[in-house]
């Protein structure tokens with residue numbers, strides 16, 4: 107399951123091109139370059155320590171359980187939703203993705219699995235493993251969301267259902283990261299985040315809204331599951347889902363995390379396959395989104411995120427015959443459980459949501475990288 111030999115052809119030329127592609131976004135090419143260099147150094151170290159995991163019994167046993175669990179989850183979801191049509195078991199074709207990541211928009215590379223395909227072929231996470239040593243959390247991270255599996259709310263959450271399973275593996279031990287508290291946040295189908303109030307991306311109910319945000323705690327196999335929707339796109343960024351992992355944070359009786367507790371062990375963004383994105387965005391209400399689309403190839407952070415050691419695209423299958431039935435998606439992420447990014451420039455808190463509502467973090471400009479007002483990151 108921990109497979110490291112994949113290489114994405116991310117040419118320097120493509121990075122340069124992307125930096126100049128969006129002059130309005132205030133991307134400092136020197137900063138991007140420095141971040142990439144730093145990431146490569148960290149990735150190389152982590153890759154070495156992960157090499158040992160490939161043959162680890164622990165990792166193999168974990169993978170066997172993961173395949174069974176994903177298969178079970180899909181069957182349960184299908185039963186619960188009364189889906190009888192045969193699922194379209196689609197899996198990304200890695201070779202096609204690599205071609206595509208190198209800025210070839212070839213959309214032919216989706217494998218169509220017959221129902222005879224073994225579970226292990228469909229539900230392994232071989233290509234989705236390992237190490238995103240942190241990309242910015244952007245200007246929209248809100249502290250104080252509640253622990254809940256279903257992050258959809260009655261308003262502003264319509265879209266294609268996504269049951270997202272994320273499994274965290276500790277790169278130091280090859281074992282699952284247990285008890286981690288994982289924050290998820292993403293834009294809704296028309297590309298707007300809750301909990302923020304900024305021109306250009308203004309959430310209805312402003313700071314007080316919480317749709318498509320929530321927290322789950324990893325189980326013994328390092329797994330969290332969220333019920334969410336496929337994120338919509340918004341100006342300047344490729345379609346993505348944010349994830350942030352805390353260790354040793356305290357859960358209060360109102361199911362929020364106590365401010366200032368725990369470490370930040372991982373900050374990442376999942377990106378979504380382009381063929382899938384366009385299929386989703388042909389449906390209502392995605393097709394009412396008037397913001398401009400940014401492809402993965404043009405997104406500054408997807409290229410930073412997808413290096414030779416990390417594939418930021420979740421695997422996915424259709425639960426039923428079409429997108430109305432929803433998707434099950436999964437990814438494994440290798441993290442360094444002893445690291446703490448609390449003081450990293452990529453970590454910034456846009457707002458705190460409390461009993462009396464949400465409040466802008468007036469201090470967030472001091473956090474560097476992902477802060478609103480000046481930083482390019484979204």
Ligand SMILES: *[C@@H]1O[C@H](CO)[C@@H](O)[C@H](O)[C@H]1NC(C)=O
Nearest residue numbers: 202205210212213214215216
């Ligand atoms: C697109 O992908 C298909 C299948 O992967 C391949 O046969 C075809 O040659 C590709 N076309 C281009 C222009 O890369």
Ligand SMILES: *[C@@H]1O[C@H](CO)[C@@H](O)[C@H](O)[C@H]1NC(C)=O
Nearest residue numbers: 107109226227230231232233
């Ligand atoms: C993982 O990838 C390797 C190399 O591509 C392959 O040999 C192996 O069978 C794959 N394992 C699974 C579970 O898909």
Ligand SMILES: *[C@@H]1O[C@H](CO)[C@@H](O)[C@H](O)[C@H]1NC(C)=O
Nearest residue numbers: 262294295296298309310391
């Ligand atoms: C997304 O949220 C914004 C405001 O927060 C709202 O105006 C819009 O209707 C929502 N989109 C959908 C599809 O619910």
Ligand SMILES: *[C@@H]1O[C@H](CO)[C@@H](O)[C@H](O)[C@H]1NC(C)=O
Nearest residue numbers: 283284285286353354355443
């Ligand atoms: C933090 O959490 C990890 C993983 O759950 C655990 O192994 C470690 O002992 C905890 N550290 C402290 C200081 O509580």
Ligand SMILES: *[C@@H]1O[C@H](CO)[C@@H](O)[C@H](O)[C@H]1NC(C)=O
Nearest residue numbers: 151152155277442444445446
């Ligand atoms: C994990 O993080 C710790 C603390 O920052 C660091 O000392 C260690 O080298 C890291 N391990 C790897 C494999 O990167």
Ligand SMILES: *[C@@H]1O[C@H](CO)[C@@H](O)[C@H](O)[C@H]1NC(C)=O
Nearest residue numbers: 250358360362459460461462
């Ligand atoms: C949860 O409880 C804490 C501690 O009492 C409080 O500070 C926070 O505002 C509460 N959050 C919500 C959303 O009620």
